Amino acid sequence: MNIPDNLKYTKDHLWLRKEGEIVVCGITDYAQNELGDVVFVELPQVGTQIRVGDRMGDIESIKTVSNLYAPVSGEIREVNQELEKKPELINQSPYEEGWICKIKPANEADFDSLWGSKDYQEFIEKS
Amino acid sequence: MSKLRVIFDPPLSGFENMSRDMVLLEENSLPLGDATWRFFEWSEETLSIGRFQKTTDLDRYSIEKRNIPLVRRPTGGRAILHQREVTFSFAQTSAFPLNPRLSYQRVQNLLVRVLYSLGLEAEFGKKDDQYLASPYCFSLSMAHELKVGGKKVVGVAQARGKNRILFQGSLMLSVNREKIAACFKDKEKIKKELDQNLLALDEVLDKVPSRQDLYQLFLEIMTEEWAEEIKISSWSEEEIKKGKELLAGQYHPASSFHWQG
Numbered sequence: 001m002n003i004p005d006n007l008k009y010t011k012d013h014l015w016l017r018k019e020g021e022i023v024v025c026g027i028t029d030y031a032q033n034e035l036g037d038v039v040f041v042e043l044p045q046v047g048t049q050i051r052v053g054d055r056m057g058d059i060e061s062i063k064t065v066s067n068l069y070a071p072v073s074g075e076i077r078e079v080n081q082e083l084e085k086k087p088e089l090i091n092q093s094p095y096e097e098g099w100i101c102k103i104k105p106a107n108e109a110d111f112d113s114l115w116g117s118k119d120y121q122e123f124i125e126k127s
Numbered sequence: 128m129s130k131l132r133v134i135f136d137p138p139l140s141g142f143e144n145m146s147r148d149m150v151l152l153e154e155n156s157l158p159l160g161d162a163t164w165r166f167f168e169w170s171e172e173t174l175s176i177g178r179f180q181k182t183t184d185l186d187r188y189s190i191e192k193r194n195i196p197l198v199r200r201p202t203g204g205r206a207i208l209h210q211r212e213v214t215f216s217f218a219q220t221s222a223f224p225l226n227p228r229l230s231y232q233r234v235q236n237l238l239v240r241v242l243y244s245l246g247l248e249a250e251f252g253k254k255d256d257q258y259l260a261s262p263y264c265f266s267l268s269m270a271h272e273l274k275v276g277g278k279k280v281v282g283v284a285q286a287r288g289k290n291r292i293l294f295q296g297s298l299m300l301s302v303n304r305e306k307i308a309a310c311f312k313d314k315e316k317i318k319k320e321l322d323q324n325l326l327a328l329d330e331v332l333d334k335v336p337s338r339q340d341l342y343q344l345f346l347e348i349m350t351e352e353w354a355e356e357i358k359i360s361s362w363s364e365e366e367i368k369k370g371k372e373l374l375a376g377q378y379h380p381a382s383s384f385h386w387q388g
Contacts, residue, residue: 035226035227036226036227036228037255037258039179039259042179060177060178064202064230064285064286064287065177065179065201067288
């Protein structure tokens with residue numbers, strides 16, 4: 001199970017990476033492995049204002065639709081449209097080619113308060 | 128002890144049925160830890176498709192000529208023509224495993240025991256079929272799905288919200304394969320897949336119990352298997368209101384939501 005140290009994490013199994021003033025997010029290696037083969041991703045709309053915990057999209061795997069929840073408040077700046085054609089990228093490359101969306105956070109502190117890799121590791125070991 | 132509410136709904140349209148299941152997935156009126164099991168029927172034969180299933184495999188002309196309504200489910204999975212079956216949904220308001228195979232186990236164990244009580248030994252598939260290889264639910268089996276004599280007799284799909292999970296399931300009592308195949312463009316392919324993979328209870332039992340007897344059997348096994356406080360109940364006022372809102376919007380029969388994609 002790959003949990004890179006340079007990323008932030010949420011209890012909804014999303015990872016986040018800061019790139020300048022933008023935050024990139026996707027689902028973790030652990031989550032893609034548990035969910036199984038991803039066959040469909042509904043991406044958020046670019047320009048949408050989101051608040052932490054809002055439903056921002058969905059993933060379908062093994063006859064199961066799972067909601068994706070916003071990890072930080074802000075604005076959706078970009079989505080990975082490649083996932084519409086190749087949802088399997090989430091399984092093949094969860095931290096790189098399988099990224100889901102880029103968010104401009106409304107508040108820097110939202111990002112800073114997210115879990116580090118050790119917190120996430122402990123969370124999944126307990127769950 | 129957690130509580131299990133059991134609801135028996137009368138036959139309803141597919142649109143009403145799915146809007147009620149959406150309420151179970153989204154409405155927060157039940158306390159965390161509690162669950163709802165719902166038995167429901169269809170007022171007419173209805174084709175349901177998975178939440179994100181494309182409609183390009185469907186023969187719309189043939190479906191509309193036969194007056195078969197099409198409704199999109201909140202759960203994943205592939206299409207089902209709801210004919211004579213036991214249809215249920217189960218919503219749990221608690222934490223659940225991320226792995227869909229593990230989250231399904233509770234419902235799966237119940238179904239294994241129901242089938243066993245009917246004299247049928249359920250088995251699991253050896254491996255997952257190619258999920259997108261067919262547009263029809265009973266043409267395919269995932270490794271965790273139940274089969275009898277190598278054929279699928281019950282289909283279950285899931286949807287997950289926050290601290291909330293919804294299962295929708297169909298146990299086939301009898302089927303008309305020709306009618307199912309008529310709903311798809313590639314009728315021969317679907318017919319062949321159904322001959323190979325689908326089983327209805329009337330094809331293996333001398334006498335299929337009535338729906339009421341099957342409901343009773345489910346309840347008895349739930350009581351033994353889950354050891355919860357089971358209460359036969361109904362919908363709350365807020366749930367009915369929310370269901371009506373969904374039926375007037377996304378789940379309206381004329382909504383483009385059903386045929387989109």
